[in-house]
Amino acid sequence: MTRTASIVGMIVNPNAGKDIRRLVTPATHTSDVTKVGIVRRAIVAAFESGASKVLLMPDNHRLAERASDRIKGDIEVLDMPLSGSRFDTIAAAHVFCQAQVGAVIALGGDGTSRDVAIGWPDAPLIAISTGTNNVFPSAIDGTSAGAAAAFVASGAVCLSVVARRSKxxxxxxxxxxxxxxxxxxxxxxxxxxxxxxxxxxxxxxxxxxxxxxxxxxxxxxxxxxxxxxxxxxxxxxxxxxxxxxxxxxxxxxxxxxxxxxxxxxxxxxxxxxxxxxxxxxxxxxxxxxxxxxxxxxxxxxxxxxxATGPLLIDVEQTLVLAAQALMFDETARHISEGNHVY
Amino acid sequence: MEISTTKQFDLHRRMVRIRLFEEAAGRLAEANRLPGFLHLYVGEEAVASGVCGALNDDDHITSTHRGHGHLVAKGGDFNRMMAELMGKATGYCKGKGGSMHISDTSLGMLGANGIVGAGSPIAVGAAFANRYRGRGQVAVAFFGDGSTNIGAFHEAANMACALHLPIVFACENNEYGEFTPRHKTMAITDIVDRAAGYGMPGVIVDGMDVIAVHEAAVEAVERARQGGGPSLIEAKTYRYYNHHGIQNLGLKYRPDEEVATWKQRDPIFTFEDRMIENGVATREKVDEIWAELRQDIETAIQFADDSPYPTPDQIMVDVYTKSSTTIGTKS
Amino acid sequence: MSDERKLSYGQAFNEAVSQMMEADPDVFCAGEDIGAFGGVFGTFLGLQAKFGEHRVVDTPISEQAIVGLGVGASVTGLRPIVDLMFMDFICVALDQIVNQAAKLKYMFGGEASLPMTITTAGGGGLSAAAQHSQSLEALLCHMPGLKVVMPSNPYDMKGLMISCIKDNNPTVMIKHKRLLGMSAVVPTEAYEIPLGKGNILRPGTDVTIVAYARMANEALIAAAELAKEGIECEIIDPRTLQPLDTDLIVDSAQRTNRVVVVHEAVRFGGLGGEIASQIQELAFDYLDAPVTRIGAPFSPVPFSPALEQHYIPDAKTILAGVREIMQRNVIRG
The missing domain is CATH 2.60.200 (Tumour Suppressor Smad4)
Structure with a gap:
């Protein structure tokens, strides 16, 4: 498959991490400010690491707009009708699939990853936990996630090497x-x-x-x-x-x-x-x-x-491979030009 | 926690009572039969019902200027409510409070309040008194999304947490502060994002789902009762009618489609469907409940109509309490 | 013997609170720094040690919530004393005082009572400048539902404070900062001075001076001086400003035919205007001269002692006022 651009898609579930379990258990509250911060770090890291474009799911909390505010780069918040429910995530994942997004970063809990998988069954996915019971997603910082997503999206690191098919x-x-x-x-x-x-x-x-x-x-x-x-x-x-x-x-x-x-x-x-x-x-x-x-x-x-779940990208392995390929060196900055390794 | 059949009917009844009372009040206002302002609770029934359904009779609530629903949900008497709305001597406030100050201290309902945000500090005081007496009572402060932009709310939330009081902050987030959408008046979307700033847990529930509200309320109330301190519940809800009255001034400030979308998730009708689906209720039984409560409303309107207005000599009555305590000094 | 025991104005306040807390378990105090610290003026000293943290509560700096705490606790059956440190801070809490505390009973059709006392410290004379020196009693007296008390001496302080606590209405007890150290004989037992009852501090025949709080004491100084000139002043201390003992004032005016009203608050729109108006409505025909009002000029309270000493009325100002009113000779027909 040839890619014309290195597009990273991002989905942030505004509703994750705020349900009743904060009342009955010591579950973490994930504020919108926290989510915006993670996405913002991911966007910056994605451009730093060779993404040509970042696509964002819009949401009723305007987290996407706030996360991308004043960041230079080709950032597009999808123009789609919003329901304020999980169907937004499903719809956005589907659009990402059509738009040939190279890697998706999804912030939320298990349910958010599930919705991505419904909208795009084969999504190349980095799942960041901002929910309650996070078995499927992991605690990954946006800075690492954004970089890994960009390396995969650009083809600088090969998806099939660093991603595995989930169940x-x-x-x-x-x-x-x-x-x-x-x-x-x-x-x-x-x-x-x-x-x-x-x-x-x-x-x-x-x-x-x-x-x-x-x-x-x-x-x-x-x-x-x-x-x-x-x-x-x-x-x-x-x-x-x-x-x-x-x-x-x-x-x-x-x-x-x-x-x-x-x-x-x-x-x-x-x-x-x-x-x-x-x-x-x-x-x-x-x-x-x-x-x-x-x-x-x-x-x-x-x-x-x-075993037909999303392709789960191993962020650490992606970054290790990138390091081995000297992709963090100042001279190797223009990796989106087709300078593939592996 | 599975909710018993009895409790399901109880929650349903509270919601239907609110709906019927508010629809009737709205009709009367449209017919120019109610003096003053009228802020209707239609659409938000699940919040007051779900929360008050988790309270004991001797627990306290403070309310908002959209307060009829809270009083009905706490067990308010239709006759005295309707009479008060009409400004009659037989009303809850003897015609001196009206819609915005309707109250029943014997039910622990410490008043609707014409001042946005003012109820929360009062709820803190009630919660303080409840802990002071040690009888296990709790207080609930009902408030809207808009009132979290006023200082009183922040002072109350902070003080409640600092003093670790038995209180639940119950936010009705209906997305509009009067006529202005929430996003124009605050840079956050979820009121619960404020809770951590005071050191209390905050949770979001579907305010159109009485069971969701009730589940959270039971946990929050129990937590407060057991000495676990304050918590905040944000119920995402919607008012069907205008800020005040039904049509208000006919001003357009929100799209019709938005209203229609929320109405599809009507808290009463969706709950009835589930009760019937679950075999807990039948359509006939539900219809019976509506018919019975409709009769109560008709009786209340009749009672209010037949009641006398207060006489002018009542103006100076109840400005002050005449008595003082006899404890402490020889009188 | 114990009847000769002297207490300061601040200690008299403290003893009133302490005795009422002993007598009635429903009485508690809440406010900024009133616990271990004893309040910024020391008026709550030792109360937390005596009654515990649950009855003498340190609060955040949140005046609305402090008064709200009093409203909510009193309407649900307790008898709170909530402290606002400086009187200027009532402005921060005005909604809870004016729209809630003062009105709840009435708006609820009488089905509520709010036996709460708001305590605060008013008045100038400490170079505390414009936000810590005001006398805003007129603002409070304008609100139906509130009772407002401003004692001028230790004896009155104790009796009035006890009455405030025992009263089933929201009362505001305004301590005058410059009187806190004033010492006088105060009985040990708990006693009440009824709210709404004024006091003839000094009987006289020639002119009535209506003065309260610190100004009552300044009036006494002026009266002693005037007596030397043969002018006998009758000094009325209303003690409670809302409800106001109009009968006592009018009766005195009818006997002396001349009235000077003195307060530390700004003259324009001050309580003096109301008192003067009451007198002219009820005793017009007895007056030999227009009622004189003495108050502060229409400016914020200045900071520098060089300014403040000229700003706040004192015995000299009163002396001048009385001399002026005495110069008006009216020939009665």
Missing amino acids: KVVVKIDDRDKSLDDLALVDLAFINSMFVGARAVRDPHTVHAVISCVATPASTGLSSIAGRIHPVGRWETGGVFVRLGAGGRKVRVPLAPGSFTTMEIAEVRRLGEGEKISLSGKTVLAFDGERDLPVSAFGTVTAHIE
Whole structure:
């Protein structure tokens, strides 16, 4: 694939890091000022590292405009209608795909990365955590992320070397009057609840079952249940299914940051790649930790795990390769001219 | 935390009562039957209902100039409310307060307030008294996004945190300070971004979803009751009608599409749909509730109509309390 | 014997607060620096050590919230004393004082009472300049719902402060900064001086001087001097400015036929205008001369002692005022 320009796309979810979990756990509040700072650092670093253009998702908080204010360079805030919801992220990711963006930086929690993956399934992604339970994204500073994104976008560092294909839980919902496709990047949970309410899954007694494609003991949130009894790494194939209920092991898990609870495990099962699991009946589906979709008593949810998630860029490895190629030397500044390494 | 059927009906009832009261007040105002200003709460019902549904009868709230909803949600009496709006002697304030000062101290409702931001320091005082007495009561300060630009709010928030008081700051962010959009009056979008500056947690909830508001309110109130100190809940909501009245002066300051979009997420109708979907309620049951409460409104209007106006000799009554305490000195 | 015990004006305030806090667990104090520090004028000294941090509360420098604390705590059943350090700072808290404290009871149809006391220190004479020296009592007296008290001596201070605390309305107790060290005999037991009752500080027959706070003391000095000239002044100290003891003032005016009103506040729009007006409405036919008003000139309080000493009225100013009013000879028909 030839690229005419080295475009870095950036998405900042204005709503991440502010939900009810700040009230019930020691979860971090991520202010708009913090987010603007990260994006601003990423923009500057992207231009410094050879990006020819930065595309930004607009948002109702005007974070994109504030982050790019007075920075010299070809910066474009997408002209798109705003809903103020996750659909903005989905739409922007889709536009980035059409615009041949070379790397996407997304700020948010697991849910934000999920929305990018919906809008652009093959997105070359750097996911920066500014959310609550951040299993998929990591704590990366904008300065590093911007640089890595630019090196990848320009082709100076080859995407296929520094990015790996992540997994996702592919979900199909068949209900009375609807049939929907959806996905999760970390976990899909079946919650015994009537309402979406404040979204975060907080009451351990309402968790019926969880399908996780990433579950490590270092996880926080629903995926930590499987993570603490049957870990499945980010780069392993398949995932794990956990059904909660009396009779089995009782495990202490951090269902939210800094908040531990005992979960009773009725069933744990390794899920192979593509292995389908199906549950019927009334539930509220939680995608990556947030209650999102009520399913009626007549509904059936089928899910499996496959390695078709976003291409997750390893920021540190990208920068190491760039250093080895002397790309930080003053003489090697014009890397966007097609001076590819690897 | 799963919300019981009883609580669901309770929250629903609070919202429907507010809606019906406000719609009726709006109609009366349009017909020139209410003197003075009228700031309607229609659209924001989930906030007052979700929060007050998490409070005990002896907890306190302070309110705003858009205060009918808070009083209704705290259990206000339609008859006395409607009479007050009409300026009648049987009203909550005996015709001396009106819409903007409607109150019921026996319900812990310490008044709607004509001064933007003024309720928060008073809530701090109530919270102080509650802790002082040690009976586990909490105070809630309702306030709008616009009032966070006034000094009183900042003083109250800081003092509440400095003194670690049992208080919840409940922000109704309806995106407009009177007629001016929020983005023209502050450089931040989320009021919760202010919370950390005082050292308290702040959370955003969907203010059109009574369950979301209620979940957060229960946690915040419990935190305050247990000695965990202040917290801030920002409910993103919207008022359907104008800053005051229904059509106000007919001025255009927000697009019709925006209003229409918010109305699609009506807090009452979406909640009813969920209750029916969940098998908790039936359409017939819901209709019955509306019909019953509509009757209460008609009764209230009749009561207010039939009530006398205060006589001129009442002007000088209740400027001062006549008594003083007998404790402490020989009288 | 204990009746002969002397206390300063500031100590009398402190004792009133202390005795009421002992008697009534609902009484508490809140304000800037009033805790361990005892208040910038020492009027709260020792109270926190005696009653604990929960009853003598150090607050942030937040005048609106301090008064708001008093409003909210009193309307929910406590009996707060909230301190505003300098009287000038009431301007920072004016919404809570004027629009909230003064009006809540009325606006709520009587279904509320606010037994709160706002304490503050007014008056000049310390070279504290224009933002720390004002006498803004007229502003407060204009607000239905408030009671305003300005004692002129230690005895009155204790009795009036106790009455303020016990009153079920928002009261404002204005301590005069220059009187804090004034010493006098003050009874040990708790006693009340009823709000709205003035005091004849000195009986006289020739002229009535209405003066309060520090000016009452200046009037006493002037009266002693005038007595030597054969002019017998009657000095009325209203003590409470809202409600004002108009009866006492009018009765005196009817006996002496001449009235001089003195206050430290700016003359224009000051309380003297109201008092003069009341007298002419109720005792016009008794007057041998127009009511004289003595007050500060219409300027902010200046800083330099060289200016301030000429700005604030004193015994000399009063002396001149009285002499002038006495020169008017009216032949009664």
